[in-house]
Amino acid sequence: MIGILDYGMGNIGSVSYALERIGAKSAVVTDAQEIGKCDGLIIPGVGAFAPAMKRLEQLKPSLKEFVASGRPMLGICLGMEVLFDEGTEGGKCAGLGFLEGSVKKLEGAPKLPQVGWNTIEITGESPLFAGVASGEYAYFVHSYACKPKKAGVTIATTEYGERFACAVGGGNVFGVQFHPEKSGAAGERLLRNFARMT
Amino acid sequence: MLAKRIIACLDVKEGVVVKGTNFIGLKYAGEPAELSKRYASEGADEIVFLDISASEEGRKPNRNWIQLAAEQLNVPFTVGGGISTVDDAREVLSLGADKVAVNTAAINNPRLISDIAEKFGSQCVVVAIDCKREGNGWNVFSYGGSEATGKDAVEWTLECEKLGAGEILATSIERDGTGNGFDCKLTSMLADKLGIPIIASGGAGGEKDFLDAFTKGKADAALAAGIFHYGKLSIVGLKQYLKKNGVEVRA
Numbered sequence: 314m315i316g317i318l319d320y321g322m323g324n325i326g327s328v329s330y331a332l333e334r335i336g337a338k339s340a341v342v343t344d345a346q347e348i349g350k351c352d353g354l355i356i357p358g359v360g361a362f363a364p365a366m367k368r369l370e371q372l373k374p375s376l377k378e379f380v381a382s383g384r385p386m387l388g389i390c391l392g393m394e395v396l397f398d399e400g401t402e403g404g405k406c407a408g409l410g411f412l413e414g415s416v417k418k419l420e421g422a423p424k425l426p427q428v429g430w431n432t433i434e435i436t437g438e439s440p441l442f443a444g445v446a447s448g449e450y451a452y453f454v455h456s457y458a459c460k461p462k463k464a465g466v467t468i469a470t471t472e473y474g475e476r477f478a479c480a481v482g483g484g485n486v487f488g489v490q491f492h493p494e495k496s497g498a499a500g501e502r503l504l505r506n507f508a509r510m511t
Numbered sequence: 512m513l514a515k516r517i518i519a520c521l522d523v524k525e526g527v528v529v530k531g532t533n534f535i536g537l538k539y540a541g542e543p544a545e546l547s548k549r550y551a552s553e554g555a556d557e558i559v560f561l562d563i564s565a566s567e568e569g570r571k572p573n574r575n576w577i578q579l580a581a582e583q584l585n586v587p588f589t590v591g592g593g594i595s596t597v598d599d600a601r602e603v604l605s606l607g608a609d610k611v612a613v614n615t616a617a618i619n620n621p622r623l624i625s626d627i628a629e630k631f632g633s634q635c636v637v638v639a640i641d642c643k644r645e646g647n648g649w650n651v652f653s654y655g656g657s658e659a660t661g662k663d664a665v666e667w668t669l670e671c672e673k674l675g676a677g678e679i680l681a682t683s684i685e686r687d688g689t690g691n692g693f694d695c696k697l698t699s700m701l702a703d704k705l706g707i708p709i710i711a712s713g714g715a716g717g718e719k720d721f722l723d724a725f726t727k728g729k730a731d732a733a734l735a736a737g738i739f740h741y742g743k744l745s746i747v748g749l750k751q752y753l754k755k756n757g758v759e760v761r762a
Contacts, residue, residue, distance in 0.1 A: 326607045330582045424706060428634045428677065430514040430556055430761045450514060450761035452587060454634050495587045495609065
């Protein structure tokens with residue numbers, strides 16, 4: 314069973330509908346006990362970094378435990394950003410620290426937020442992208458992007474003003490800046506790949 | 512680079528999809544969830560549902576088909592029609608819509624745009640305008656194109672952008688349903704003056720019209736309804752045509 318973490322940041326319905334469409338069992342989870350029972354965990358999220366971390370602070374120990382157990386975790390959009398050490402939206406703020414690096418505003422972008430379909434270039438081998446072609450389009454809604462410290466963590470990049478990591482994978486921790494739940498067949502493929510890891 | 516978007520629009524009246532000419536003479540075109548799912552699988556980048564009778568009748572969009580659409584669609588979708596308060600917007604977004612479109616209610620109360628943008632972000636606020644050409648400019652109409660507002664399209668949309676609109680959906684009342692092509696002058700003028708994406712709407716009659724909307728019309732997205740509903744043009748074929756003609760599309 315895949316847990317979808319509801320921590321009060323944005324709509325979780327779209328993710329749960331998408332998992333239903335691909336035939337994966339899922340449940341909305343809110344506390345440590347429920348997180349502990351999941352075979353995989355998705356952290357969705359729309360909004361700003363600091364308020365998200367404020368809400369996640371209490372769950373930090375159980376999320377840490379979850380990652381240490383080796384079970385797969387996938388952060389989507391803001392949920393990807395909080396996986397890193399530090400955010401800069403509205404002042405510096407510590408993240409969950411499961412991946413090394415920080416989150417910064419996109420530079421040189423023609424317009425923020427980036428809203429729409431953009432291509433993803435797959436740069437690293439990852440089970441998350443099995444069967445997904447490089448150059449495939451994904452749906453983005455964001456103004457900030459993750460800057461992983463280690464280059465090997467980046468598994469796909471996108472160009473919007475600058476080239477940024479649109480997907481990361483470090484061990485059992487994954488993150489995507491785009492919304493696989495809204496990215497057509499390619500997005501569903503990615504979610505299916507994640508479900509297969511559980 | 513962001514792809515240019517093809518948007519399938521479903522005008523919903525009393526729970527079914529309808530299509531007319533110049534906003535009148537409505538014909539049944541299909542069921543909302545069923546039609547939108549088909550368009551998504553054919554390559555539509557986005558779906559817009561407009562409850563065209565909601566404003567006139569002063570009621571809220573029906574929840575049933577929004578929920579159904581959210582369950583079935585794997586692309587983003589917008590719901591408009593009868594959204595006149597922040598609570599209306601919250602309800603529609605919480606049912607799974609990605610964006611809300613406001614038209615008449617924003618004309619009557621422009622602060623609605625900033626209220627929704629502050630609460631849920633500019634990315635989810637689409638301001639729809641229905642325009643008719645007059646001299647060198649375009650007048651904005653409300654209540655499904657039936658009432659002149661006295662507002663100029665450029666002035667009004669600039670105000671919308673300042674208030675936090677994320678996109679402008681510009682429909683030409685004269686072109687709507689005619690198949691005579693998008694009003695490229697209207698969209699290019701808006702694109703020149705505004706920094707937010709412009710969606711061309713009203714008048715799609717063939718693939719060349721879409722190419723014109725993206726080149727001459729400088730639009731970021733083009734929206735059509737009838738031409739897709741009646742099978743006159745397939746989205747798959749349209750996208751291949753656009754790609755061949757140098758337009759960046761998801762195909």
